[in-house]
Amino acid sequence: MREEELENLIRKVQRRQTEFQTVELKTAAVDFPRRIYDTLSSFSNQDDGGIIIFGVSQEDNCNVVGVYNVENAQKKAMEACDQMEPKVRAIFTSAEIDGKMVLAAEIPPVEYWNRPVFYKGAGRIRGSYVRVGDADEPMSEYEVYSYEAFRRRIRDELRTIPDCRIAHFDQERLKRYLEEVKRDRKNLAALPDSEIMDLMGITQNGVPTLAGVLVFSLYPQTWFPQLCITAVSLPGTDMGETDEDGARFLDNKRITGSIPDMLEETVNFARKNMRTKTIVDKNGQRTDKDEYPIVAIREAVLNALIHRDYSMLTENTPISFEMYRDRLEIVSKGGLYGGGSVKQLGTGRPETRNAALANILEVLKVTENRYSGIPIMIRSFAEADLPRPEFTVTRGVFKVRFRNHTEISEEEIDKTDIRRAVVQFCTTPRSREELTSFTGKSRYYTMAFIVRPLLEQGQLKMTIPEKPKSSYQRFVSKTNH
Numbered sequence: 001m002r003e004e005e006l007e008n009l010i011r012k013v014q015r016r017q018t019e020f021q022t023v024e025l026k027t028a029a030v031d032f033p034r035r036i037y038d039t040l041s042s043f044s045n046q047d048d049g050g051i052i053i054f055g056v057s058q059e060d061n062c063n064v065v066g067v068y069n070v071e072n073a074q075k076k077a078m079e080a081c082d083q084m085e086p087k088v089r090a091i092f093t094s095a096e097i098d099g100k101m102v103l104a105a106e107i108p109p110v111e112y113w114n115r116p117v118f119y120k121g122a123g124r125i126r127g128s129y130v131r132v133g134d135a136d137e138p139m140s141e142y143e144v145y146s147y148e149a150f151r152r153r154i155r156d157e158l159r160t161i162p163d164c165r166i167a168h169f170d171q172e173r174l175k176r177y178l179e180e181v182k183r184d185r186k187n188l189a190a191l192p193d194s195e196i197m198d199l200m201g202i203t204q205n206g207v208p209t210l211a212g213v214l215v216f217s218l219y220p221q222t223w224f225p226q227l228c229i230t231a232v233s234l235p236g237t238d239m240g241e242t243d244e245d246g247a248r249f250l251d252n253k254r255i256t257g258s259i260p261d262m263l264e265e266t267v268n269f270a271r272k273n274m275r276t277k278t279i280v281d282k283n284g285q286r287t288d289k290d291e292y293p294i295v296a297i298r299e300a301v302l303n304a305l306i307h308r309d310y311s312m313l314t315e316n317t318p319i320s321f322e323m324y325r326d327r328l329e330i331v332s333k334g335g336l337y338g339g340g341s342v343k344q345l346g347t348g349r350p351e352t353r354n355a356a357l358a359n360i361l362e363v364l365k366v367t368e369n370r371y372s373g374i375p376i377m378i379r380s381f382a383e384a385d386l387p388r389p390e391f392t393v394t395r396g397v398f399k400v401r402f403r404n405h406t407e408i409s410e411e412e413i414d415k416t417d418i419r420r421a422v423v424q425f426c427t428t429p430r431s432r433e434e435l436t437s438f439t440g441k442s443r444y445y446t447m448a449f450i451v452r453p454l455l456e457q458g459q460l461k462m463t464i465p466e467k468p469k470s471s472y473q474r475f476v477s478k479t480n481h
Contacts, residue, residue, distance in 0.1 A: 001051070004096035006104050010053065010097055014062045019134035021048070028103075029053040029331040032076040037119035038136040040088050043107035044117035045139075050131065052077075055134050067099030077105050084109065085120045112339030115147045124252060124271070130395065141312040142333075143396050149311060150338055157211040157354040158201055161223055162255035164208045169216040170258065173364070177202075177216070180363045186472050200363075209243030210310055211357040214259050215364070221256045224315050229255040229266050229301075231321040233273040233442055239322075243444060243468070250444035255321075257359075259305045260366050266301045266321055267294065273442045274447075275404075291404050292328055293380035296389065299373040300330050300400045305359050306367065309334030311397070328402040336391045342391045345374045354447045403442040419450055429474035451475060 009023065019025055022043070026033045036052060043050030055067040059224045063338050067073050074092050077179075081088035091106040110117050116139060119127035128139040149156065166174075181196055182189040197203040202212035213220050214227070220229055233251040235243035242248050251273050274291040304319045315334040322329045336342070337353035352358055361367045377389045381402070390401040418439060425438050436443045439450060454460040455475075462464075463474040 001091070001104060001106055002092045003093065006053075006093050006095045006102070007097055008390075009051070009104075010056060010064065013053075013056065017062055019058060019252065021046075021133060022050040023132055024052045024136075025049060025056045025058045025062065026052060026054045026074055026136075027057045027059070028067045029057070030068055032068075032073055035085065036077070036080050037122070038129045038138075040084055040107060041117050041119060041127065041133040042136040043358065044084070044088055044110045045115050045129070046131050047109050049109040050107050052107065053101060053102060054105070055097075064100050064102060065330075067103050070094045070101050074105075077103075083120055083432045084117055085124075086114055086117060088117065106311075111168040112147075113151050116144055124269070133394070141393070142309075142311075143435055145311060145313055146309065146335065146396055154311075155354075155356065156230050156309070157214075157357045158204065158209045160204050160207040160209055161213050162207055164213050164217060164223060166203070166206075166208065168218060168222075169208075169212070170218055170253055170257070173258075173260075174216050177360070177364055180325075183209040184363065200360065202360065209356070211360060213468050214357065215360050217258060219256070220258060226316045226318050227310075229319045229321050231255055231266060231269045231323075233444070234270075235325065235444065237324050237326050243448075247444070251442040254318075259361065260364065263298065263301055263305060267298050269321070270294070270297045270323065270328070272440060273445065275445070289384075292386070292402050293384050296377040296380045296402065297328070299376050300389075300402070302367055303373045304330050304332040304398070304400070306361065307334065307337070307353050308332040310354060310357075310399075326403075326404060330400045332398050334398055335396045342393055345391050356373050368396065419454055419459075423454060423477050426460055426475050428476045429463055429476040431474055435475065468473065 013019070013023060013025065024039045024043070025031050026036065032342070033054075039052055043052075055065060057063055057065045074094075077090060077092070081090050089105060089232070091108070093104045093106070095102055095104075116124065117125050118126035118129075121127065125141060125144055126138070128144050129136045130139050130143060131137075140229070178193050178196060181200065188199065193200075194203070194206060196402060198205065201209055209218075213223065231251075232249050235241055235247065235250055240248065243250065251269070253269060255262050255269065257265065270292070271290075271294060276416065301319075301321070306307045308314075308319060317333045320329070320331040322331070327345055334353060338351040359366065367373075374391075377400075381387070381389055386405065387403040389402070392399045392401070422435065424438065425435075430438070432443060432447060435451060436446045439446045441450070451460065455462070458478055460475050461478050463469050463476060464467060464472060467473065
């Protein structure tokens with residue numbers, strides 16, 4: 001860093017009156033800061049590294065206060081760098097700013113496979129830090145483990161589950177899988193089924209692996225109750241908002257079963273709770289436009305199921321599938337395996353965290369395993385003229401966010417056909433549950449956007465109008481009475 005670059009950086013800090021993700025201020029006007037190990041660790045553990053500036057006070061409006069002794073401060077900083085594991089190799093720059101000397105230490109990022117960088121005096125668990133905004137936060141045990149798992153090539157999906165037996169598997173699915181393997185992998189065709197299952201990661205020495213349980217077990221949640229998907233449809237744009245009846249959830253479901261089963265059920269949940277716009281062209285042709293492309297939802301859920309972290313430290317954390325009024329979010333445990341940046345998603349070929357699991361699902365034709373999931377999401381949203389999908393990684397959590405066309409009001413959602421069908425259906429008085437089952441949508445959607453407009457138009461009426469929220473309420477076509 002040149003002296004003028006250091007001055008420009010300090011002026012930027014002063015304008016914003018705050019530290020950054022990559023900038024830390026230390027006063028050092030009287031003596032060297034008591035400890036800088038947490039910042040050395042957090043900067044080394046992030047892809048962009050960071051810069052520690054000695055001689056600028058955050059408490060004093062980010063004014064330059066100067067360094068007590070530049071030479072001694074640099075020596076103390078180098079000694080602190082030597083107390084890190086692996087050692088930090090800082091690059092120092094000093095400059096005179098506002099008549100006072102300041103010192104900058106550039107902390108380079110460390111390769112992913114050498115992380116976490118930690119203070120030896122505290123040990124790997126207590127001495128590892130991560131940068132969060134302008135603060136240094138202790139790494140969680142899971143964050144430390146995730147680096148260890150990559151470095152040591154721990155295959156969590158291949159750990160055995162002794163309490164599970166092959167008898168607990170879906171035998172039809174297992175039979176179909178073995179037939180596909182023998183047809184596609186000619187060099188395995190002559191082997192006994194037990195050896196094929198061992199070689200493909202379904203079992204180890206005849207004992208089912210986690211990957212085998214997740215794909216073939218009739219109910220994997222017997223052993224792992226939280227390895228599931230919690231799916232919710234919400235009335236507002238924030239968790240906790242309620243609808244006009246005080247309901248916090250429009251739909252709420254814990255989705256369990258094997259990975260193929262959870263995938264199908266989650267897609268159905270999305271389809272049930274999505275808004276649909278019917279478009280009529282000038283020739284009278286009608287087409288339905290879903291709130292989100294179903295193909296993108298399927299790929300996002302599948303990615304979460306395949307690439308989430310399945311270590312023992314995360315097995316009590318389900319995948320979250322949250323449908324808000326303006327967006328859909330899918331959240332799973334596990335950052336980008338092997339490092340990398342979210343900016344590279346869809347353009348490179350990153351390492352696969354659960355390779356055996358992905359391979360099993362490829363044979364079953366559940367996934368292509370060709371790194372096509374992210375490109376499919378991006379392309380399908382572009383074709384639907386929707387905002388580009390957003391991907392974020394924060395402290396070992398991966399989030400996919402799909403945004404919808406919030407400018408489309410409910411009045412624009414043409415439901416003429418389904419409303420006509422509901423009027424016909426209600427020639428016999430129907431309950432809310434019967435109407436919800438008939439439309440195939442959530443109860444909130446059915447009542448708010450199909451039944452209520454029909455009541456307002458006079459095509460339906462309530463059997464107990466004086467008690468509109470009664471559980472005995474029925475809805476009947478006015479033409480029938």
